Amino acid sequence: VTDLSDAELDARIRAAGLLLDAAAQRAASRAGRRRRPPRRALVLAAAVLVVLAIGATAVLALRGDDAGEDDVRIDTTTTTTEPGGLGARVRALGLTGEIVSNDTGLIDLATGGITPLVAPGDILRDGWPVAVPDGEGGLYYLSHDPAVVPTQGEGPDVFGQTDLRHLTADGEDEVVQNGVYSFAVRADGAVAMAVARDPVLTSVTEESNDVIVLEPDGTRVTWSPAAGGYHVSAWAGDRLIGQRHREDTEADDLIVFDTAGRIRDLAWWGAVSLIAPDGSWGVVHGLPPGSEPPDDGGPAIPPRILDLATGEEVGTIDPGDAQTVGALRWVGDGRAVGISTAPSASDGPSDHVGVLLELDVGTQGGEVRIVVARRIILDDRTFAPDEVDVAPDGTLLAPAPILGRQALSATDPGLWACRPDATTCELLTLPFGDLGDVGFVDNPSRPLP
Amino acid sequence: VGGEAVIEDGERIAAVLDEVEIRLRRVLVARYGVDVGVDLTADVLAWAWENRDRVAGLDRPLGYLYRVAQSQARRYRRWTERAPSFAVVPDAPAAPGDAAGREAQMTLLGLATLTPEQRMAVLLVKAHGWTYPEVAEVLGVPTTTVTNHVTRGLARLRAHLEEAP
Numbered sequence: 001v002t003d004l005s006d007a008e009l010d011a012r013i014r015a016a017g018l019l020l021d022a023a024a025q026r027a028a029s030r031a032g033r034r035r036r037p038p039r040r041a042l043v044l045a046a047a048v049l050v051v052l053a054i055g056a057t058a059v060l061a062l063r064g065d066d067a068g069e070d071d072v073r074i075d076t077t078t079t080t081t082e083p084g085g086l087g088a089r090v091r092a093l094g095l096t097g098e099i100v101s102n103d104t105g106l107i108d109l110a111t112g113g114i115t116p117l118v119a120p121g122d123i124l125r126d127g128w129p130v131a132v133p134d135g136e137g138g139l140y141y142l143s144h145d146p147a148v149v150p151t152q153g154e155g156p157d158v159f160g161q162t163d164l165r166h167l168t169a170d171g172e173d174e175v176v177q178n179g180v181y182s183f184a185v186r187a188d189g190a191v192a193m194a195v196a197r198d199p200v201l202t203s204v205t206e207e208s209n210d211v212i213v214l215e216p217d218g219t220r221v222t223w224s225p226a227a228g229g230y231h232v233s234a235w236a237g238d239r240l241i242g243q244r245h246r247e248d249t250e251a252d253d254l255i256v257f258d259t260a261g262r263i264r265d266l267a268w269w270g271a272v273s274l275i276a277p278d279g280s281w282g283v284v285h286g287l288p289p290g291s292e293p294p295d296d297g298g299p300a301i302p303p304r305i306l307d308l309a310t311g312e313e314v315g316t317i318d319p320g321d322a323q324t325v326g327a328l329r330w331v332g333d334g335r336a337v338g339i340s341t342a343p344s345a346s347d348g349p350s351d352h353v354g355v356l357l358e359l360d361v362g363t364q365g366g367e368v369r370i371v372v373a374r375r376i377i378l379d380d381r382t383f384a385p386d387e388v389d390v391a392p393d394g395t396l397l398a399p400a401p402i403l404g405r406q407a408l409s410a411t412d413p414g415l416w417a418c419r420p421d422a423t424t425c426e427l428l429t430l431p432f433g434d435l436g437d438v439g440f441v442d443n444p445s446r447p448l449p
Numbered sequence: 450v451g452g453e454a455v456i457e458d459g460e461r462i463a464a465v466l467d468e469v470e471i472r473l474r475r476v477l478v479a480r481y482g483v484d485v486g487v488d489l490t491a492d493v494l495a496w497a498w499e500n501r502d503r504v505a506g507l508d509r510p511l512g513y514l515y516r517v518a519q520s521q522a523r524r525y526r527r528w529t530e531r532a533p534s535f536a537v538v539p540d541a542p543a544a545p546g547d548a549a550g551r552e553a554q555m556t557l558l559g560l561a562t563l564t565p566e567q568r569m570a571v572l573l574v575k576a577h578g579w580t581y582p583e584v585a586e587v588l589g590v591p592t593t594t595v596t597n598h599v600t601r602g603l604a605r606l607r608a609h610l611e612e613a614p
Contacts (some may be wrong), residue, residue: 016556017576027487159596
């Protein structure tokens, strides 16, 4: 087959879907494994469940005063934040600082002031910053181009177009570059952008980006040697950290640009989650270049501390009792926070609970040492969170789906909020939105530990 | 009266599970292939029935049950010492002259080369007509992640089919 048209490809996938449906239906009929008790048993089972539910409630009440690890109290009540704009609910948490919200724009949490952005809806991409201060009171941010309308149906689906815009302190708002899908702002104001060759993203658009650095003097320099599946993550001093898609394995590899045109692999299937303030080292997740693909569902790969100039390991992370350490974030005063899990002590629906790790970051004998200072063990009202964010006032925020019933449906987005004094954590529900839709306005290229 | 209410509740939950079954099976077959996907669906529905008080309060049980299935799949892995993988199981080869059947089987072989996330996204969107937000909700990922999976999955599938003899 050569030159398969979009319509032909769609038709072949539909045919394959029908084949799978038919095979699955036959297999299900053969197995006949649906089990349902008869109606009388149902009545008895329901009665037993009611008794058990009453008992469980009593047990939960008794556990209410249990302290978490190291005297961090896990509040066993769940607060439902009030309906309304997402910004209103986040303000209800008492946080300060600035956030970008899908439904409102840029919100100053201290004053409640809102700056509408051109088209902030549905632009927040998993793991990429979407709004970064320009250092002069303004903001660089990603915005959907409202002229490109998403469609789905026959042929290629149109997802939209993302542009990088600059909102200045004077309130001027202009497009910096069309078709930008990730960006990073250097300490001196230089902006690195992954710029798509075809700015409109569709289901059949080839991922072909150039990495372009817009210098403070307005000069544009292309840093990628050729277009490819590039994204930029953050600056580490004058080096640029990014990712490159490897088509043969579908891997997103972590790379470093030493300068324009000079690229090195840092880790395969990799990402960086913590960069030293001077840019000398970073906490890297992923495997050494040349490794075999990671085992699907296998044990988590421990992160490593790498010298970003040489790629060599220059330190250790001691997770203590934790199984491993997930993505790290600076919280200030030489401390970071990361996410981990622990087996659940209860027989609840989730076999693991989330653990927030407060970590000390220091240097000993020329080596970087990251050690666990304290663990905050959450409870099994939610699945274990995948990430933790730090609000400007130091509150640790870890979104996780809430388990349970009635108002606490499993698909309700939940939010663990651990206050800066870290003596209490509470669980909040966000019934009409996900805090994953909120981005705090900070710059990972300019950490301030 | 209480007993009748309980029975009504049970029948309502059974109706919900009936509605979920086809969609859940499509998700799990796309993820794990026919054999494991069908078995997992049955196991998860049995679990849902046994835990119907918990499931009863869910507005959107599909995403929850997909997570339960992932947990069950991890146990499956422990039993079998291998990760369940997408097995292409058309249970009978296409008959000679059945060009359409052979094409569909070739497409399944191509789909097997995608990552599990790409395969789920491509099949659910392109074969079963789900919207991108629907897929995102079930998989528990942002919509942009689903669009990424579809774009990369389609490119890989196209390359596979165009190179096939």
